[in-house]
Amino acid sequence: MLSHYISADHTNWDSLLPFVTFAYNTAVQSTTHFSPFRLVYGREPSSTLDTIFPCIPNVADNPVLAEATSRTEECRQMARNRTFDTQAASKSRYDETHHSVSYEPGDLVWLWTPVRTVGHSEKLTARYLGPYTITRRLSSVSYVVQPLELSRDRRRRSTETVHVSRLKPYFPPSPSPSVAKMAPPSTGGKL
Incomplete structure (x- = not known):
């Protein structure tokens, strides 16, 4: 992901790393259908608007917090199940076209x-x-x-x-007929 944004001489990668990391951690993954941030913290990350207009909830004895915690655990379980399903589908696709190869000493x-x-x-x-x-x-x-x-x-x-x-x-090159050894094509007496 970082290679798409660095300069031609590859000198600015370190200044771009925090932005690329944030983009990766907040992007919804195709396997789990959740962002890594949501799976770790149980909520979506704060945006620029959230820092401009903060809303600090009271967390003491908050039933909403308990519900959010249980939803987070449900999301993690769903992500786990989806990951297993995706792995099984990938293995199935691989097995359809994979042919095992074996070699013997001397090959x-x-x-x-x-x-x-x-x-x-x-x-x-x-x-x-x-x-x-x-x-x-x-x-x-x-x-x-x-x-x-x-x-x-x-x-x-x-x-x-x-x-x-x-x-x-490895297949040795097949001997090609030499041009000198080939007979000229027959024209049947006609030019």
């Missing part, structure tokens, strides 16, 4: 490596390095990989333990 893979270099666009750099060889399977989602060839590239370590989500299968 060749590409390794996703995020690259951030000063002066270079991240979008134009190679994200996958490789090929790597799977040397060991630690669990269903963790593998130890080793580069197939040694390289001067400091991003390619000798061995690395990685999550399966950072791997994709």
Whole structure:
């Protein structure tokens, strides 16, 4: 959220932080349908008008306060239930398209490596390095990989333990027919 408001040279983020924090804490969240402020304090936050025209209620033996406290607890319970429902729906959507992947020692893979270099666009750099060889399977989602060839590239370590989500299968390039070996197309004697 902060990245939308900072200057181009990223020097004013600290002065914007209180405003962005207030905006986040008072925004109604799509999962809970409540703002974080309301869930913590049981009321909506004070606005500028509330500070100009204050209204200080008498809280001693106030039935309204007791009702507000019970409403706050109800809101928290509703938020908890909605969070569980949203998590279940997200898991269901994920499970519909997820295909588990497993590799065996000796398989060749590409390794996703995020690259951030000063002066270079991240979008134009190679994200996958490789090929790597799977040397060991630690669990269903963790593998130890080793580069197939040694390289001067400091991003390619000798061995690395990685999550399966950072791997994709490596397929060697298919041999393309050489232009010199191809026969010229036949014109059937006509030009």
